[in-house]
Amino acid sequence: MYNLLITAAQLQALQAQGTPCAVLDCSFDLMKPELADGFFASERIAGALPAHLDKDLSTHQPGQAVNGGRHPLPQREIVAQWLGHLGIHNGMQIVVYDRNKGHYCGRLWWMLKWLGHEAVAVLDGGLQAWQDAGGALASGPATPVSSPARFELKAPLRQLVLTDTVSAALGQATQTVVDARAGARYRGEVEPLDPVAGHIPGALNRPFTENFTEDGRFKSPEQLKAEWRKVLAGRPASSVVHHCGSGVTAVPNLIAMELAGFGPTALYAGSWSEWCRTPGLPCAQG
Secondary structure, three states: OOOOOOHHHHHHHHHHHHHOOEEEOOOOOOOHHHHHHHHHHHEEEOEEEEOOOOOOOOOOOOOOOOOOOOOOEHHHHHHHHHHHHOOOOOOOOOEEEEOOOOHHHHHHHHHHHHHOOEEEEEEEHHHHHHHHHOOEEEEEOOOOOOOOOOOOOOOOOOOOHHHHHHHHHHOOOOOOOEEEOOOOHHHHOOOOOOOOEEEEOOEEEEHHHHHHHHOOOOOOOOHHHHHHHHOOOOOOOHHEEOOOOOOOOHHHHHHHEEEEEOOEEEEEHHHHHHHHHOOOOOOOOO
């Protein structure tokens, strides 16, 4: 079972062995969401299923949302139904990937852990690593699913934190907020997506892109451990709550901490886009 990362060669071996496996393509562009369907149709891993950030991994129906912000999580039951419609069941090894150097697929990795599914892994290096390994590719529209399955919910394996909890623990030693956005957005110098620029007071800044090598693979566990120790500066890893703009690109930080051996940490999925829209909450700059 792979529950964190999987290499292209390891995925090829699973497929050759006939291991029940589902591969999902999470390719996206935050600034141009309309491109996502085209990404999938143009080139993907053969047999992969589409996982669209706006349509599948978020909900824009207030009654179905768990949290606020730009990409609210759908209720767990809704996600389980979607997986079942894709023919995915609990007995499968699930692999998620994108063509964006790991920026988006972590969202689905985290959601599956939240649904209680342990056997889910990020394809290290994404579509490019699969191509380099000579993996089979496909194009064109998605193939309709012939046999739906039942995906059963289990106890969450990762912690979701909501705005009230983050706000109540602000400034306390029991909580270390880590912001995964680029430094300029964290400092409030630019803000391309949300109505207010800045960050949650007291939050540390670790841009999620710093977890990757140039080819979109995660850095070694040893390197990540050294870098994260420097970020935390003595603060307990167990106190960390990750966030970003809308709960998507914070996940590579969470995965990196697990790769480094720090264990699971919490995700504030509403992130800055919910925080800065919530009346009465403090915002900092600089």
